[in-house]
Amino acid sequence: MGMISRFKDIMSANINALLDKCENPAKMIDEYMRQVTEQLAEVKSETAGVMAEEKRAKRLVEENDEQIAKYDNLARKALKAGNEDDAKAFLTKKQSYVDNGIDLQKAYSIAHDNATKMREMHDKLTKDIQSLEQRRKNIKAKVAVAKTQEKINKVTGSMDSASDSMKAFERMEEKADRMLDEANSMAELNSDEEDPIEDLEAKYAGKDASVDEELEKLKKEMGL
Template sequence: MGIIQRFKDIMTSNINALLDKAEDPGKMIDQYMRNLESDLGKVKAETASVMAEETRSKRELDECTAEIDKLQQYAEKAVMAGNDEDAKQFLAQKSSLVDKQASLQQAYSLAAENAGKMRQMHDKLCSDIALLDSRRDAIKAKVKVAKTQEKLNKMGASIDGAKGNLSAFDRMEEKANKMLDEANAMAELNKEPKSADMDALKSKYDSQPAAAVDDELAALKAKLGK
C-alpha cells in the first residue's frame, strides 16, 4: 500500500534531515517532536480512511453473502414446489453473485490487511512519541549542561589569555624602567660642573693660610704684651 510506505519515508526523512543540519540537539528534538505530531495527525486521518474502507468492504461482502444465501433458499423452495425453471433462475443469479463474492472477499482481505498495518503504524508512532517526549527533558538538560561547560571552557581560556597579557605588561614595564634608568645616567654623565662652584671650592682652601697668619700674629702680640 502506497500510503504506508509514504509515511514510513516521511518519518525517516524527518529525522535524517534534522540530523544532517543539527547544531543544537535541544532545538532539534523539539522540531522532531513537532514533525512527529504533524505526521501523527496525517497517519490518524489515513488510518481512519483505511478503516472506513475496511468497514465498507466488509458490509458489501456481508450483503453479497446474505443475498447468495437467500437465492439458495429460494432455489430450494422452487425445487420443493416442483418449479425447476424458477430454481434454475435463482441458481443462475446465485452463480453470478458467487463470482462477485470472491472479488469482494479479496477486496475486503486487502482492506483489512491495510487497516491492520495502519493501526500498527499509528500505535507505534504514538508509542514513539510518548517515549521521545519522556526523554526530551533529559536530552535538553544534557544540552544545557554541555553549553554551561562550553562557556566555562571559554572563560578559562580568556583568563589564561589575561594572565599572558599581564606577563607581557610586566616585561614592558621592566623595559621602560631600564630605559628611564639609562636616560637618567646619561643625563648625569652629560652634566658639566659650574665655574662658580669650582671657585668656591678653591677659595675654601685659599683662605686657610691667611687664617693661620692671623693666629700667629695674635700669639706674638700676646707674648710681647702688646
C-alpha cells in the same frame, strides 16, 4: 501502503536536514518532534481511510452473502411448491452472487491485510514518537546541565584570572619591599660615611662649661 514508505522517507530527510544545521540540540529536537507529529497526523488520516475501505469491503461481502442465502431459500420454497423452473431461476441468480462473492472476498482480504498493516504501523509510529518524547526530555535535560557547566567554567576561569592578578600583585609587593630594603641599606651606608670627630665635638662642646663650673664649685667647698 506507499504512505508508510513516504512517511519513513520524510522522517529520515527531516532529521538529516536538522542534524546538518544543528546548533542547539534542544531546539532541534523540538522542531523534529513538531514535524514528526504532523506526519503522524497524516498517517492517522491514511490509516482511517484504509480501515474504512476494509469495513466497506466487509459490508459488501456480508450483503452478497445475504443475497446468496435469500435466493437459496427461495429456490427451496419453489421446489417445495413443485415449481422447478422457478427454483432453477432462483438458483441461477444465487450462482451470480456466488461468483461475485469470490471477487468481493478477494477484495476484502486485501483490504483487511492493508488495514492490519496500517494499524500495526500506526501503533508502532505512535510508540516510537512516545519514546522520542522521553528522549527529547533527556536531551533537553543534558543541554541544561551543559549550559550550567559552561557557566561554572566561565566562573572558574574568572577565578583563575583573579588568582593570576593576586600573584602579579604579590610580585609587585615583593619588588616594592626589595626597593625599600635597598633604600634603607643605602641610608645606612651613607650614615657610616659621616666624620666621627664632628660627633665627638658636638658631644663635648656642651660639657666643657659644666666641668669648669663643677671644678670651681668643688674648690670653694674645699676652701682652695
